[in-house]
Amino acid sequence: MNNLVEVRNLKIEATTDAGRVVEIIKGVSLDIADGEIVALIGESGSGKTTVALSLMGHARPGCRITGGEINVNGKNMAALSEKERAKLRGTDIAYVPQSAAASFNPASTIMEQVIEVTRIHSLMPPEQARKRAVELFWALSLPDPDGIGARYPHQVSGGQLQRLAAAMALIGDPKLVIFDEPTTALDVTTQIDVLKAFKSVMRADGIAGVYVSHDLAVVAQIADRIIVLKGGEVQETGTTAEILTSAKHPYTRELLAAFEPKQRQAHADAEAATNQLLRIDNITAGYGAVRDDGLPLIRAVDTVSMVVEKGRNLGVIGESGCGKSTLARVIAGIHPAAAGDIVFDGKPLQRAAGKRSRDQLREMQIVFQYADTALNPAKPVEDIIARPLVFYHGLDRQARSKRVDELLDMVRLPKSLRYRYPAELSGGQKQRVNFARALAADPKLIICDEITSALDTVVASAVIELLKELQRELGLSYIFISHDLSVVEAICDEIMVMYNGQRVEQITPDKVKAATHPYSKLLFSSVPKLDPTWLDGLVRDPELVSQYGHR
């Protein structure tokens, strides 16, 4: 056996509520050499995380490894007892979770958790372990490496936690580290730091890695080889360069296609210029106690003004916490502004939704990021879509049913889905239903709050295409809020960059490369490219990074 990891014909079964057994991994085989980083890529449900976890001999509750061999460092994880597996976990194989924020025990200090592996396996005395941890903190370029260990997880930012999770994995000197979508939840500016840190540590120690992700651009920066998974089966394997340049499998090509620049639709500019659909002036909103001047203590949105023209789209971009979602909620009246004016379709709007007229509410719809929480899990799809039809349009049963069919058709969903409950839909389907509900109101403006962020690349780009089509058919306007530049670029006529509650710049997509504001520059330059050399070649102005990078 030459390779560190040799998986042969791995089969994993899951048991459903009904007690039905489903094979979710159908005979996967893969190899990982010493010091090699292999990416597992695929959409959600492809089984990439399940395969990765099986390398530790672990199957999540309800799942069971039923066949095949998982040889890691000469031991078949599938055949070992739970006790023997436990001995290898943390020492031979380590794990960096998808959401470090959730994977740190909130009740314990970071240092305790980082060195826990050494305690469990009695690897070294705690004093030495702490020293080693601090060394790793330095290596992962964490701020305040000596003091950060004493903090609790909630006192540290997401990007830092992700790196701390890596330190937690590396402290046991593992031969193999499994990264489970470790940067998905991070802002692009932060993602770069984390990726860089991972890459340098792994390289320096010659550690092998499995990198699970759905983002080809990210994977391209770190992986030596890529394995494409779909439906529990390996679709294609190849070196990073091979996959990026000469992918053979249609699914891989689809993945790549999602990265190609989209053709933007052209607008009849003359007509648009005069037709303001929404104008907001000097809006300020926030949280906390109201001060003497009537403004809140913490300003999430600070004197922002903007205009949306009829039939055109405005993109709002910025990192998490910049106030872009609050802005969306202010416009929708969910979070009434403390100051400023909103004019919609020529008429001033009340700040609070409760005081707006039913028609005003109907004409402006908002679609949220997480379709999971935006759709009532206790109601079937048809009830969800039909409610605005009853509420705004007073349609009777028959007309309603017909309209629901039409709306499902509009968002390219089969009619048979109307009886399903949200839990029985895929992420993309949920987001389409979410959108269909907004359409049911016959709105003029739809505020889309990060609607593609929770979706896989391929699905997201399909949703964007749908939005464009609908705009052509129905003459809608969108306010598109996202942290993902490629999405905003694809659909918007104007892009507004927000930072720290303020509007820092507004430009058109074609001028992204020529941004003037330093933050915009940093933001735009941080979006990963489908080029394996991009990360290594990236040079960022250290002053910019120190000023705007949240580490």
Place this chain on the structure above:
Amino acid sequence: MTMERAAFSRRSFLGHSYNLVGVVAALIILAWTLVAIFASYIIPHSIGDIVDDDYFGPMRQGLWLGSDYLGRDMLSRVLMGARYTVGISLAAVSIACFSGVALGMIAAVTGGWLDTCLSRFLDAMNSIPSKLFGLVVVAAVGSSIPALILTLAVIYIPGAYRFARALAVNINTMDFMTVARVRGESTAYLIGSEILPNIIRPVLADFGLRFVFIVLLLSGLSFLGLGLQPPLADWGALVRENIGGLPFAAPAVVVPSLAIASLTISVNLLIDNLPQKIRDRDA
């Protein structure tokens, strides 16, 4: 984590999966419910009639469960007792849960001072020991079936309120609530159509648990001498009036005790083993 096996093997039927314990518990509850409904048709003796010269008589032909402290037929009294225990508890728990859940949802959705006032007031109510409250109320207005039901209900409203409010507050933070709000929906729609369907399962489980507590409290109150008008008696009252027979295991005290235990244990087991709707997407 190692794989978990369900406590007992489950079977599926009509799109729900069941297990044996849950089914047996449900059958016992069903049986008592039927007894409660049809009690007056199946009792062999009138519950007030003295049919035995002896007291705490043993089980024998004609008096299948023996006789009570006055020489009345225990079988008839236990069967009729089911009606009062089940009926009163069910009525009380229904009122308590309905009001508590409705108030809890309203408080969660409305928020603000209404929420604060309701929570404070009901919290204060909660701090009064339930049995003492029962004693005071019954001392004040006498013990009649409506008074008992209302007292028991009032005692358990704060609990139901707290429970429902906590659940509803969680649901209230969901985006679909926001969507419904900016649609302009009324509070009634929000609580009835958006929140309730999402909390109905835990609320029903809570309903069952509270039912058990009410059965126990009712029997506790009966033990303290409050309860139905004679010769009617719920199971707790039967235990109370015949407790003198306990030292020699008279059926007059053993049977109603077992009846209470069988009902409460069954409800508890049913809650723990509720049939689960199978949410199983094809493919």
Place this chain on the structure above:
Amino acid sequence: MKSGVLNLVVKRLGIAVITLLIVLFAVFFATSMLPGDTASILLGQAATPEAVAGLREAMHLNDPAILRFLRWLLGLLHGDLGTSYANEMPVAALIGGRFVNTMKLAGITTLISVPLALTLGITAAMLRGSLYDRAVTILSIGVISVPEFMVATLAVLLFAVYLKWLPALSSVNEAHSLTDLVRIYAMPVITLTFVISAQMIRMTRAAVIETLSTPYVEMALLKGASRRRMVLRHALPNALGPIVNAVALSLSYLVGGVIIVETIFNYPGIAKLMVDAVATRDLPLIQSCAMIFCLGYLLLITAADVVAIMSNPRLR
């Protein structure tokens, strides 16, 4: 960090005062609804109108009830619980010894039931799905479903009447040695432990199991931690909030809810005192008892909150 807790305590104190006032007013109105007053009840069958009027006059019960209530409240501000109508003794003297008794019983029961319930709950969660877990679950359901007067009466018959191991009465005055103490408290404590443990076991087990499904527990598993470590180091500290809350609610039962145990074991605690007070419409005594119950409840709930907050670094 410290000021957070302090702030909370101050805020809670304010809420406690309001809650207390609500309770006192509610109790006052409930008491005023009761038929008869102290004078007529003390006279019993001899309550001819003249006799009642005379006694009422002599007992100063002629002032409107609300006035007497407010006067009592005013006295409370100076720490004066007032004087019992029924036997003209200071309420503080009447309550004093009995309060100590109640606290003793509650204290001993707490010392036994809380560690027992937590151990059972945690170990059941640790061995979830095992025979042991099932046994604990069934046991706790069984215990929760049996009325406490059954437990108490059976215990008396078995241990006192037939075996004669333990006294049937809990005569607190006769506890001169540790053996006496054990003998006297054994049965009431066992009964109360039965009553309050089940709920704590169930909540503890549920809370621990819930945290066992969190990503950080899975993370611990993937670090190679043992089941024991996962439960004790990772799940338990985070499940502390709901557990402490359940414990507080169960314990609050020990202050005012033990009327049945006090009756069966003839234990002189304040629950029975309050029942007696209600029977004689002894307003100052009723109010004082209600206040103690309410305070006990609030104290426990607040303590639970403080523990929950202290155990959670995010809230500290």
Place this chain on the structure above:
Amino acid sequence: MTDKITNWTSADDAMVENAIRRGASRRELLKMLLAGGAAIAAGGVVLGRAKQAVAATPVSGGNFKAAGWSSSTADTLDPAKASLSTDYVRCCSLYNRLTFLDKDGKTQMELAESFDSKDAKTWAVKLRKGVTFHDGKDLTADDVVFSLKRHLDKAVGSKVAKIAAQMTGFKVVDKSTVEITLADPNADLPTILALHHFMIVQDGTTDFSKGNGTGAFVLETFEPGVRSVVTKNKNYWKSGKPYLDSFEFIAISDDSARVNALLSGDIAFAASINPRAMKLLESQQGFELSKTTSGNYTDLNIRLDMDPGKKADFVAGMKYLVNREQIVKSALRGLGEIGNDQPVSPANIFHNADLKPKAFDPDKAKFHFQKAGLLGQSIPVIASDAATSSIDMAVIIQAAGSDIGMKLDVQRVPSDGYWDNYWLKAPIHFGNINPRPTPDILFSLLYASNAPWNESQYKSEKFDKLLVEARGSLDQAKRKEIYGQMQTMVSEEAGTIIPAYISNVDALSSKVKGLEANPLGGMMGYAMAEYLWLEA
């Protein structure tokens, strides 16, 4: 009454023992046994036991622990306010009365040496000399006048204010003589003053929590609603008494708890046993029962001035509907004697034994109800735990009624406030009357036209006249005749149905000796503490 030998108790022993002491003939003894319900065959055995009882002499010493059934924070050591059995027991151990009733219902002198009157209106009471209070002060006429006069003061809240009201004048003749003047002649004054409320306290006492009396015991601890401990008064004026070193009296209101405490040995005496506990007690060794039938009764009162009691046929019907035998057998488990609707019990020397109880006759009852036109109507009957066994009685009457189509709606109401709100007020309700020593007190309280507790609102001028006549007479034979006639009147005319005289049953350890029955109630008329002794 069951005929089991276990019902033969130490009290019966005591009765026989006393009879032997008095020199009763064997025939008399057997008659007594029959009255007590024992089979003739058992007579020999019992006699044997009785002889042993005679042979035994009291021993001093020991701590006696007993439990009563009532528990209240309103427990008091003020005899005037005493309202519960626990109060009586405590007062009897701490104080003395001027007179007391012996086991035969005869009035005996206690603190008084003699009661003298020529006209039954002015009474000269000579006091015993050499009696001291616990605090050392001598008993004087001033103390007696103070003790009696208190009852007239409304602010005291005396339970016997009504009875005391007839005492209009008090005069201290000398240090040991008091003259009491009555409003109207009353030959029963010495008996009246045997009531527990007329205990003699020290002149000027306002704080009764010290229990400073002349009684057999000195107060050590008193916790209202919980317990009291008294210790032997070494200077007690009755020589040799008390036998006990200390006497602890605790309140256990729960019936089963009280029995269990006795069985487990925690206490040596449990007062007022629930008939339902008899089976348990019978199964255990080393315990005895003491039965006292002293004239306590629970009665069903039908007010004659309200519907449906206005219709004489309804009242008559109800009297036939009450199955007295079943009430004694089932509700009282044999621990009672069938009553004949009048308040003077067989324990009283004035009892009219010729007056027979009405037989249970549903047909006659139905006839009367039909005549009254009330058959089929629902008639509320108020019962409460406050009136002993009334709920069980109500249920028995209700069941008999439903057999003939008479619907009685039994309403159980709370004990709290029962006497204030329902008793005497509701058209049909239950009452409970404690034993009173004289027919005069009973009739004046319960049946005279102006009686404060006229339960059925019975009014008869003839009755009132007879009452005054008997009261003022010093001729015993004549009084007996008049009282007999009055008993017949009440039984026939009043709306009070007295189905049974309820026996009080106390349970005690076999080690406890010296217990006798007393017409004033259980626990030797509550005064047992100074008479009992513990077998070594």
